[in-house]
Amino acid sequence: MDATAARGAEGTAQEIRLEGVGKTYADGTVGVERLDLTFAAGELSVLVGPSGCGKTTTMKMINRVIEPTTGRILLGGEDVTRVDADRLRRRIGYVIQNVGLFPHQTVRANVATVPRLLGWDRRRTRARVDELLATVGLDPAVHGDRYPSQLSGGQRQRAGVARALAADPSVLLMDEPFSAVDPVVRERLQGEFLRLQETVRKTIVFVTHDIEEAVRLGDRIAVMSSGGRVEQFAPPAELLGRPANAFVADFVGADRGLKRLAVTGISVDDLERPPLVHVADGLADARASLQVTGARWAVVLDDDGHLHGWLSADRAAGAGTVGSAAHRMDAWVPAEASLKTAFSTMLQHEAGWVAVLDGEVFLGVLTPESLHRALRRSVDGTAPETAGAAVPAR
Numbered sequence: 444m445d446a447t448a449a450r451g452a453e454g455t456a457q458e459i460r461l462e463g464v465g466k467t468y469a470d471g472t473v474g475v476e477r478l479d480l481t482f483a484a485g486e487l488s489v490l491v492g493p494s495g496c497g498k499t500t501t502m503k504m505i506n507r508v509i510e511p512t513t514g515r516i517l518l519g520g521e522d523v524t525r526v527d528a529d530r531l532r533r534r535i536g537y538v539i540q541n542v543g544l545f546p547h548q549t550v551r552a553n554v555a556t557v558p559r560l561l562g563w564d565r566r567r568t569r570a571r572v573d574e575l576l577a578t579v580g581l582d583p584a585v586h587g588d589r590y591p592s593q594l595s596g597g598q599r600q601r602a603g604v605a606r607a608l609a610a611d612p613s614v615l616l617m618d619e620p621f622s623a624v625d626p627v628v629r630e631r632l633q634g635e636f637l638r639l640q641e642t643v644r645k646t647i648v649f650v651t652h653d654i655e656e657a658v659r660l661g662d663r664i665a666v667m668s669s670g671g672r673v674e675q676f677a678p679p680a681e682l683l684g685r686p687a688n689a690f691v692a693d694f695v696g697a698d699r700g701l702k703r704l705a706v707t708g709i710s711v712d713d714l715e716r717p718p719l720v721h722v723a724d725g726l727a728d729a730r731a732s733l734q735v736t737g738a739r740w741a742v743v744l745d746d747d748g749h750l751h752g753w754l755s756a757d758r759a760a761g762a763g764t765v766g767s768a769a770h771r772m773d774a775w776v777p778a779e780a781s782l783k784t785a786f787s788t789m790l791q792h793e794a795g796w797v798a799v800l801d802g803e804v805f806l807g808v809l810t811p812e813s814l815h816r817a818l819r820r821s822v823d824g825t826a827p828e829t830a831g832a833a834v835p836a837r
Contacts, residue, residue: 456485456646457519457613459505464514466500474500475671477513487640487647489661491654497671498650502616505648506535518614533557536607536615540623543603544591550602551587557610575605580635597628608643617649633659654695658683658702666691679706703818704783713817714799714807717742722751722766730759742798742805743769749803750775775800782817785809
């Protein structure tokens, strides 16, 4: 790819391919062994592993903050080991753990750094900076003229993300960007970043030591061991459902089944369909419905077919309408929720089941049994997890 084509590709997510990439230092220390790895365009790929495993070195070789000793790094098909390093870095967004904002410059000036280096005019730069500050949740009128010391940790992190995105790079590198903030702010920033990625769809390489963060954020996760060896590179559900070897199994943790709840969505096929009754029905009709099905309870819908509550067999005795005897139903989740949210809701309300709604439309219920079946099927083509299942040897 020539320079003109490379510039034209900026802003569009591009594949990153590492071919035989390695780093050996002058004293003979091997930082990263030969790596053959592809980060798909528009995906968020996470490098995770213990300290010293080479994940940050791998990421820094992509923008040549660290020069690789061997191999090629292809960005959108272009071998970036052969281009000017400074120009390369202006095409790649970079967010680090401690943000790295210039303390003597305002937030607006910080975010404008790369556009200014690229020679953008003031009007274009100002418009882009204000747009990005608003996108990451910082009011340009309020925060634009403040200095980094006047921001909270979470606000500084947002400003760092805005700066990395300022020139609309095709690739974003993030080195433990949320680890310096407290757990509450960190979780909120992770959620905001996922929403941002839905909009910008960049090719992102994200380094973390935290498997929980990797599972929450990553489209694919590379688990690395010492020397920069990739033990497994897979989507979160596959990584948790079928670790490639003992190292991966140990790293993701014995509670990997619980972690899978967070990355497994609710499928309509997993839902159970209990008897349905309506608020205006008579209790005699409700009793008959329960007797025919052998169920101990029924879901109660209102006149519009929306969830109203539930009716137990005991409350169906006597005369009157279903509406007068129904229980309130607080244990429900939207259809787009994860199994973790469904399970948490079940526990929070001490309920034996949780209703699943598409908007206000009742779809069915998840019980502990159906939730377990859904979890077992969460990794297509893999054997279900069972207690005491053997882990493949390395």
